Amino acid sequence: MDQWTEKLDTYLDGELSASEMRAVQEHVRGCPACAADILSRVQMKRAVQAAATKRFRPSAEFRQRVRAQIEPRSGFMPVRVWAIAAALLIIVSLVLLSGRERKMARQQVFNEIADLHVSALASGNPVDVVSTDRHTVKPWFQGKLPFTFNLPELQNSQFILVGGRVTYAEQSPGAELIYQVRKHQISVFIFQERAFEPLAGEEARRQSSFNVESWSQNGLRYFVIGDASPQDIHNLTELMRQAALS
């Protein structure tokens, strides 16, 4: 092995400086050993290229799946706009018809959530996993719930994580997380959105005996409820939303 051999691969990759490229070229012309060496290196390069390029091809179905996932949400074509407008019209009339019933159903949901919150606080052990560390609390739910969620980083915020428990509403399991802000306990409930059909993707903010915010994100239905101020409830809501984005 000499100084030339060492440079041959880099030469073939075209990555030597212009003057070195010329020097190697010059040398190879007069050196049969290097010329043979180069030949076999070129063959190797070509062989790897031939053997590895397009060796594996994605299925059409998979390509479609990824494309659908990254497609801009609403590249409406004119024809589709009409179809959607028509569909909306139908939905609107349905909603108007069933508005009253829905309103009652929604109220029921919020009552149920308020009951859950109160009963958790009233119980002897409001939480089943006691920890201020989200990295302890979140894994605890693993295997207990049919979904997963993210919890926010609470440093630099006034909230403290107390712990969590599994809870049920609308015959569906969910997570209840209890946070503390000053003297107030706030419950955050997370369920699968489909268990809460009456809310149908809506966001809601209510102030009655408790302050509540509710929204839907990534197929999950969140409730933040407590007797803390609406601003506190809202701040925790924002933290949860941010965490769910990451």
Next chain:
Amino acid sequence: MEVVKNREAAAAFEELAMPLFDQLYNFAHWLAQDRAEAEDLVQETYAKALRGFSSFQPGTNFRAWMYRILRNTFLTSRTGLQAATVGLDLEEAAELPARTESPEAVLIDQSQRETLQAALQEIPAHYREVLLLCEVEEMSYKEIAETLSIPIGTVMSRLSRARGALRESLKKKMMKV
């Protein structure tokens, strides 16, 4: 306004990213060595890239950026973690000058393609990826350095070792036949 902007960005992303789909998939499959895992890798790469697209600097190398995301995703996957622990520490212990061996008489023809594919599967993942980026993706050393987040000197020495390892693996296979 925000929505329109997002939509435009998503469209721009799709236009840049979809042409790389086949290549990225091929690369992912070589790394993961399994169809289902390769699909997961690619899907996650596209999702992450779309989410992080606002942090991509226009005018810089989009391809290297995508490959870097894919590779980092791979490294944090189960298979990737296993692969990463094999051999890397030995290799990068010192920036030794590349030790090049003469390829001897390892001549390859089409019929031996399968042997070569098997040899490629066998060498450590960090050798395989650098070889693929160089020979298949035909990236420059600079691009490879960007993709793997290593200095150009390391690209050179790693490539040289990767080629050596491939030759060794091939030689063993050919002797068995």
